[in-house]
Amino acid sequence: MIEMSRISMATIRRMALYGVLGTWFVASAVKQEPTRRSKLSERIDPHGVFLPDWRFFAPQPGTYDNHLLFRDELADGEVTEWKEVLVAGERTLRHAFWHPNRRGEKIVFDTMNEIIKITQEPSLEKEDIQVSVAYLTLLNFITHSQRHAPGARRTQFLVARSSGRDVDEEPVMLFLSNRHPIA
Known part of the structure; x- marks a missing residue:
């Protein structure tokens, strides 16, 4: 018992x-x-001692996606279709431990955010933006790391924003560069 x-x-x-x-x-x-x-x-739990908050450093998590696109101008003046630059590739379990390309992806991501921030300053003209480090970084990335159309003379990039997986909302153009010669 x-x-x-x-x-x-x-x-x-x-x-x-x-x-x-x-x-x-x-x-x-x-x-x-x-x-x-x-x-x-x-x-x-007003101080968050017992109940975790897994948002870490993002109290307002991102609700949209930024996209980098480019197009080329051919020798005859015709312009190609916009092509999206896929900055982040497919992830594998290995990337949780070793991902040396992550720095390059982060640079492009941060540079797009910097361009967006710069364009919201009302005192800056487009000519001022074109000499910014962010603009020149994206231009260098587009002209040297992307495959351009055969016979392309100039290129142009675009930063756009979409609501991610919500297909009902149209993407919004945030910044459109001038056309620049491809070196």
């Missing part, structure tokens, strides 16, 4: 532990809801 109560108490303790951990998991998952409509988690 004594042995039976020990098994019963061990089972009760285990179930209590499962209940606490399960509640903690559900409360943590609810806290990750992107719009943060529920304020219950802030009332329960």
